[in-house]
Amino acid sequence: MSPHGHNHRPISRSRQVFHGMEMGRFFKWAGIALAGLTVALVAFFALVFNWNMLRGVINDRASAASEQDIEIGGNLDVDLSWAPRITAEKITVGNAEWGSAPEMAEIERLVVSVDLCALLGGTVKLPQLEIENARLLLEKDKAGEKANWNFGDNPAAGAVNRTVVPKERASFPEIGRLRIVDSRLVYREPARGIDLEMDVSTARGATEQDDRVKFSGKGEFEKAPFRLSIDAGSIIALRDEDNPYPLDVDIRIGKTAAKLSGSIDRPLDMQGVDVKLRLEGANPAELFPIIGLPVPDLPPYSISGNLLRRGEAWEFRDFAGKVGDSDLKGVLKYAPGDDRPTITADLTSSLLDFEDLGGFVGAAPAETEKTELSEKTERKARRAQPPPKNGETPPETERVLPDTPFDIGRLRAADLDVKFRATRVLAPNLPIDRLTAHLTVKDGLLRFQPLNFGIAAGNVRSQIVLDGSRDVPRVQADLEILHVKLASLMKGTDFADRVAGEFAGRAKLKGRGASTREMLATADGDIAILMNEGRFSKLLLSLASLDVPKSLEGLLFEDDAMRVRCLVGDFKVERGVMRSRALVFDTEEVRVDGEGTVNLGTEQLDLTVLAHPKEASIGARTPIEVGGTFANPEVGPNEAALGARAGAAAALGALLTPLGALLPFIQLGLGEDSNCAALVHNAREKTERKGGGGR
Incomplete structure (x- = not known):
């Protein structure tokens, strides 16, 4: 009995255990029932809830965040x-x-499916993304300053920008399977004349990592046909920072084609590019509007190499190929700058076709080889046409000097530092055996310092400066010819063993104009050439297509050979007209003096030569006129001058005096006992006695 007088029956332990088990079953089944009810309610809600009721809210929130009108209309x-x-x-x-x-x-x-667990952890993970029948337009404004994919400056729009175009590969949304069907991408950039429309699709690989994204389309680039094909890695591969992103690209713009195959370490900002590049086209000059590389007009080309990008600099390394009939290899580097990019290159050629360099002087690029028959036909056609009269400019088809305008805009588009070496040179009728050039362009000022080549066992050394910073370009040229042998010039012809002699010369000119022809038409300066102890063959006259009168031919040649003691031509150039100061052709039997002009602007010849036999028994000869044009020279007697032979002889003989002024201008490289050295020294003594000290 209890202290209170109540009787209590003790509860057994087994009954307490049973009671706990009953309560556990209750909560278990209650939980199951509650979970089932929740699932049922969610399922019922999902089945009966109309998600379209949320479209308005979603549209408003998305539009506000991106500052673009976004609407789900279906x-x-x-x-x-x-x-x-x-x-x-x-x-x-x-x-x-x-x-x-x-x-x-x-x-x-x-x-699209979204991994909620990953999203709660701050990662955007999309196990599935399917896009059907889409059209995406990416474009810039007419000035090229604004892009429609930049959604705004507010924080929400910035977040959208970072999501759509992240800076880091790992920040790109993780997409498991991407499927794109019947979709198109349009890109427009009016400032560069780009209008491109592409089909976009995906191709499934063995794994998600092996999936590919493909773009293929066509359009216009600067009104030229534009075709583009891209085969890129999967989105999973895009996020994988441990491995380069694979990329294959085929581009064709007009007649220019490029194929790239390789990988990119950081594809989102185009860093770590390492691809094989094959580039080919009809003319390298067509690259300028595409990539801003200032190249002159050159023949068709095909070049392959490795294209790399490190930082802001691009490098085309270990490339090799052909430009026209010339081989080319080397390295080219491109670095952007505040005002203009800087391009450096180190180029070599083991066989350079000289005709391929025509674009450097404004000539049209060589496309086809002229046959010997076609060249003879052209010469006959030129001779058949009447030569222009004195003062008349020959028709355009008769002009020799190129008149293609220099593209000064390209000189100002980039700074250049290009070194070039050719160990073997193929030049029609010119035995050039090597070429070395160093080209620099800085602020539109072009310099060839030097431009040297070996020719006929001698050398030609030159320095050229072209100021392209002016609206009308100006040029200065200094060219020196040393020890060029006539026999070597004729090597490979029937005349090689019938000629001899060594040339030296110098030309210093200044001019201005938009083309080679205009610059020479305005040139001022000096030109001199000299040959010592030579021999000519009569057959050379037919080679030069010159109709020399029989009287002069018989006087000059004996047994088909003419031995030349000395030949000197000295010209003052003023406003494009070469005016002779001394023109002497000295042989054992006769000395031929000349005077006249060569017009570089009209390409006309107007020279008179008079032979002075050294034997008293041979009478004076009729003056010979050299006229016509560069393309069609004419040689014939001047019958009208027959009565004035004595005066002409005195005047022409006096031309020997200015020869003394040649010595400070031209480095002859002749021995003191040579015929030309004696002729020039005698002339110098006459000049000094008259008080003329030189130039």
Whole structure:
């Protein structure tokens, strides 16, 4: 009995255990029932809830965040799970106010699943993304300053920008399977004349890592046909920072084609590019509007090498190929600058076809080889046409000097530092055996310092400066000819063993103009040439297509050979006209003196030569006129001058005096006992006695 007088029956331990078990079953079944009810309610909600009721809210929130009009105009459905699957139809994204179309993007159907657990952890993971019948328009404004994919400056728009175009590969949304069907991408950049429309699709690989994204389309670039094909790695490969992103690209713009195959370490900002590049086209000059590389007009080319990018600099390394009939290899580097890019190159050629360099002087690029028959036909056609009268400019078809305008804009587009070496040179009728050049361009000022080549066992050394910073370019040229042997010039012809002699010369000119022809037409300066102890063959006259009168031919040649003691030509150049100061042709039997002009502007010849036999028994000869043009020279007697032979002889003989002024101008490289040295020294003594000290 208890102290209170109540009787209590003790509860057994087994009964307490049984009571606990009953309570556990209750909570278990209650939990199951509650969970089932929740699932049922969620399932019922998912089945009966109309997700389209949320379209307005979603449209408003998305538009505010991106500062673009975004609208889901079709059905919206959600399959709820830990990775809910969202399906939306007829999605439109408004374009910028200045855009060429109302919508930037139109998507007929979008299916995307989102990993909620990853999202709660701060990672955007999309196990599935399907895009059907979409059209995306990417464009810049007419000035090229604004892009429609930049959504705005507010924080929300900035977040959208970072999501759509992240800077780091790992920040790109993680997409498991990407499927794109019947979709198109349009890119427009009016400032560069680009209008491109491409099909976009995906190709499944063995694994998600092996999937590919493909772009293929066509359009226009500066009104030239533009074709582009891209085969890129999967989105998973894009996020993989440990491995380079694979990329294959084929581009064709007009007649220019490029193929790239390789990888990029950082594809989102184009860093770590390492691809094989094959580049070919009809003319390298067509690269200028595409990539801004200032190249002159040259023949068709095909070049392959490694294209690398490190930082802001690009490098085309270990490339090799052909330009026209010339081989070319080397390295080229491109570095952007504040005002203009800087391009450096180190180039070599083991066989250079000299005709391929025509673009450097404004000539048309060589495309086809002229046969010997076609050249003879052209010469006959030129001789058949009447030569222009004195003072008349020959027709354009008769001009020799190129008149293609220099593209000064290209000189100002980039700074250059290019070294070039050719160990073997193929030049029609010119035995050039090597060429060395160093070209620099700085602020539009072009310098060839030097431009040297070996020719006929001698050398030609030159320095050329062209100021392209002016509206009308100006040029200075200094050219020196040393020890050029006539026999070597004729090597490979029937005349090689019938000629002899060594040339030296010098030309210093200044001019201005938009082309080679204009510059020479305005040139001022001096030109001199000298040959010592030579021999000519009569057959050379037929080679030069010159109709020399029989009287002069018989006087000059004996047994088909003419031995030349000395030949000197000295000209003052003023406003494009070469005016002789001394023109002497000295042989054992006769001395021929000449005077006259060569007009570099009209390409006309107007020279008179008079032979002075050294034997008293041979009478004076009729003056010979050398006329015509560079393309069609004419040689014949001047019968009208027959009565004035004595005066002409005295005048022409007096031309020997200025020869003394040649010595400070031209480094003859002749021995003191040579015929030309004696002739020039005698002339110098006459000059000094008259008080003329030189130039």
